[in-house]
Amino acid sequence: MKSKSFIVKNKFGIHARPARLLVETASKYKSDIYISKNGEEINAKSIMGILMLEAGKGAELVLRIVGEDENEALQEMEAIFEKIATIDELN
Amino acid sequence: MSAKKYEIRLHGVAASPGIAFGRILRIGGDVVEVEKRTIQADQVAVEIEKLKIALAKSKADLQEMYEKTRASYGEEAAEIFSVHKIMLEDPMVVDESENKISKEKVNADFAFAMVMEKYIGLLRGMNDELFKARSADVIDLKRRVIRYIQGGAPSRLKQLKEPAIIFAKELTPSETIRVDKSKVLGFAMDFGARTSHATILARSIKVPAVVGLNNARDILNDGDFVVLDGDEGVCIVNPTRKTIAAYRKRHADYITFEKKLSSIKGLPARTKDGKDIELASNIEFPNEVDSIVDLRGDGIGLYRTEYLFLAGDRQPEEEQQFEEYKTIIEKLNGKPLIIRTFDLGGDKPSEFLPMPVELNPFLGVRGVRLYRGAGHDFFRSQLRAIIRASAYGDVRIMFPMIACVSEMRYCRTIMDEIMSDFKAKGVRFNKKIPFGAMIEVPSAAATADLIARECDFLSIGTNDLIQYTIAVDRGNKNLAYLYQPYNPAVLRFIRDTIKKGHQQGAWVGMCGEMASDPLMTMVLIGLGLDEFSISPVSHLLVKAIIRHVEYAECENLAQKALALSTSDEVKSYLEDVYNKKFKHLQHFPH
Numbered sequence: 001m002k003s004k005s006f007i008v009k010n011k012f013g014i015h016a017r018p019a020r021l022l023v024e025t026a027s028k029y030k031s032d033i034y035i036s037k038n039g040e041e042i043n044a045k046s047i048m049g050i051l052m053l054e055a056g057k058g059a060e061l062v063l064r065i066v067g068e069d070e071n072e073a074l075q076e077m078e079a080i081f082e083k084i085a086t087i088d089e090l091n
Numbered sequence: 092m093s094a095k096k097y098e099i100r101l102h103g104v105a106a107s108p109g110i111a112f113g114r115i116l117r118i119g120g121d122v123v124e125v126e127k128r129t130i131q132a133d134q135v136a137v138e139i140e141k142l143k144i145a146l147a148k149s150k151a152d153l154q155e156m157y158e159k160t161r162a163s164y165g166e167e168a169a170e171i172f173s174v175h176k177i178m179l180e181d182p183m184v185v186d187e188s189e190n191k192i193s194k195e196k197v198n199a200d201f202a203f204a205m206v207m208e209k210y211i212g213l214l215r216g217m218n219d220e221l222f223k224a225r226s227a228d229v230i231d232l233k234r235r236v237i238r239y240i241q242g243g244a245p246s247r248l249k250q251l252k253e254p255a256i257i258f259a260k261e262l263t264p265s266e267t268i269r270v271d272k273s274k275v276l277g278f279a280m281d282f283g284a285r286t287s288h289a290t291i292l293a294r295s296i297k298v299p300a301v302v303g304l305n306n307a308r309d310i311l312n313d314g315d316f317v318v319l320d321g322d323e324g325v326c327i328v329n330p331t332r333k334t335i336a337a338y339r340k341r342h343a344d345y346i347t348f349e350k351k352l353s354s355i356k357g358l359p360a361r362t363k364d365g366k367d368i369e370l371a372s373n374i375e376f377p378n379e380v381d382s383i384v385d386l387r388g389d390g391i392g393l394y395r396t397e398y399l400f401l402a403g404d405r406q407p408e409e410e411q412q413f414e415e416y417k418t419i420i421e422k423l424n425g426k427p428l429i430i431r432t433f434d435l436g437g438d439k440p441s442e443f444l445p446m447p448v449e450l451n452p453f454l455g456v457r458g459v460r461l462y463r464g465a466g467h468d469f470f471r472s473q474l475r476a477i478i479r480a481s482a483y484g485d486v487r488i489m490f491p492m493i494a495c496v497s498e499m500r501y502c503r504t505i506m507d508e509i510m511s512d513f514k515a516k517g518v519r520f521n522k523k524i525p526f527g528a529m530i531e532v533p534s535a536a537a538t539a540d541l542i543a544r545e546c547d548f549l550s551i552g553t554n555d556l557i558q559y560t561i562a563v564d565r566g567n568k569n570l571a572y573l574y575q576p577y578n579p580a581v582l583r584f585i586r587d588t589i590k591k592g593h594q595q596g597a598w599v600g601m602c603g604e605m606a607s608d609p610l611m612t613m614v615l616i617g618l619g620l621d622e623f624s625i626s627p628v629s630h631l632l633v634k635a636i637i638r639h640v641e642y643a644e645c646e647n648l649a650q651k652a653l654a655l656s657t658s659d660e661v662k663s664y665l666e667d668v669y670n671k672k673f674k675h676l677q678h679f680p681h
Contacts, residue, residue: 016174
């Protein structure tokens with residue numbers, strides 16, 4: 001199992017486009033991928049789940065990955081979180 | 092043997108003049124109705140298959156919309172459709188719906204609706220306004236998929252194949268906007284008022300409209316032949332030959348009259364004794380500009396911009412707005428364009444702006460009040476687009492629903508911030524771009540002098556001013572007797588607003604329905620109104636009246652009208668004068 005925490009840095013939070021990027025990336029992997037906020041954990045392959053976290057700017061998220069390709073998945077999910085930090089437009 | 096059809100006359104309220112002959116097409120609200128049905132165990136697989144097919148079709152639609160939007164507006168604008176698509180692929184959404192079908196033994200559309208309702212509810216319950224706003228996306232998706240499950244088409248409005256008279260309970264602004272305007276012969280609505288969105292559209296595209304027809308939509312059938320009389324507010328179903336012939340004649344007279352009126356196109360709107368009146372037009376959509384140019388009036392006194400927020404599937408971008416404003420101002424050839432910043436809330440909710448649920452939306456967050464909260468970013472991007480467009484002509488800005496000076500100052504502050512940003516970046520714009528307030532709230536009318544000190548002009552919005560002054564909902568049919576433009580309190584507010592504006596050196600115009608009312612033209616001239624901004628359909632009639640009167644007699648008439656005690660007294664006095672003085676304009680209904 002791999003685990004890592006992130007702070008949401010972009011202005012509008014994990015909104016539509018950031019959520020889409022996370023889902024698309026997570027869905028590429030066989031591993032089970034979860035994101036949690038304040039102990040509430042959701043499936044990162046579900047955009048509804050991600051939106052339900054209501055992760056605004058400053059929220060602390062924990063990423064948890066379990067499965068055969070967890071190393072690669074973690075690496076790419078990290079990159080996506082970095083990319084999201086630079087998304088400034090509302091979408 | 093078919094039953095003999097009798098002529099039926101349905102009485103409503105005249106909302107847009109003219110006569111239309113044609114077959115009717117009934118449209119429902121943009122609400123999908125879902126019924127819960129219990130299914131047999133052997134139907135589960137069938138229902139799940141229905142759901143899968145509907146999801147696949149919806150995804151194909153979204154993919155197509157994504158590609159089309161990307162081709163014309165770019166990746167960023169198209170993004171929302173790929174988000175929608177991913178929502179339909181969401182394992183939670185799909186699994187929950189299938190589980191409901193198989194465990195609860197219910198029909199596919201009901202199961203899917205329940206699942207989506209759950210998410211809509213959860214999103215709406217969030218604290219962050221931006222997340223709340225996503226509920227509109229889920230609502231959209233819910234409708235899309237359910238229509239496919241039910242075997243329906245995406246939307247009936249888009250499918251108008253033949254010209255028809257549209258019958259509806261009431262059209263919402265976002266439905267109105269999707270109507271193929273080239274195929275609409277007229278509008279008839281069970282509810283609605285002269286001032287509702289669809290009737291404003293009807294007047295702007297010059298088709299008749301009748302509202303307040305009670306339950307007409309339910310008793311008629313698609314394809315019934317009707318005569319829609321937008322002058323008298325009557326809808327005649329199964330008209331006899333005699334009726335049709337009479338209406339054909341009236342229609343022909345009307346066309347002749349219109350032709351006669353068009354002979355004054357290009358002549359100034361000047362009274363006999365030489366007072367010039369600015370006669371501008373109200374528009375709602377950019378494509379109306381050509382007909383405005385053709386009228387050769389004094390530009391556009393009210394450009395409603397709500398359509399930007401109601402059409403399409405996405406919030407408007409600064410760049411797209413700028414291009415539209417620029418196109419319009421360039422076509423106006425030096426004449427002014429007054430752009431009203433978006434006036435949402437109340438009766439005009441937008442799918443892109445999270446609106447709080449209010450018990451009394453007309454007294455809630457609407458117009459300028461939205462700009463401090465959820466509408467702030469849109470306000471800023473709209474102002475940026477308008478100010479940039481000011482480099483290309485006489486662009487002016489107008490703010491809706493101003494209730495007090497501090498709101499005016501707030502708008503001014505944001506304008507100043509944008510202008511200093513533009514200066515720093517070397518963006519071209521008119522540094523003295525004129526701006527003004529709409530006077531449509533009693534507190535603003537009472538303090539019109541204080542507000543006029545802060546800006547360049549005032550424009551009286553009569554529809555709201557009437558409803559707020561008399562405390563009557565303009566859509567409430569039972570109170571139509573109270574909603575009277577001729578109400579003495581309303582007339583006094585108008586008189587005072589003009590006087591107070593002039594004292595402070597501001598010019599005063601009117602962009603509400605009252606400015607188009609031929610009975611009021613002389614009164615308004617007499618009160619010193621500088622500018623009339625009216626629907627294109629009334630433009631030439633009002634001009635004909637202006638050209639036929641003297642300023643001095645208007646002053647006299649205004650004084651007399653304002654001394655009367657009731658709306659009815661004012662109205663019958665004005666009708667008397669009108670009937671005597673404008674025999675030659677008789678044909679035009681007022």
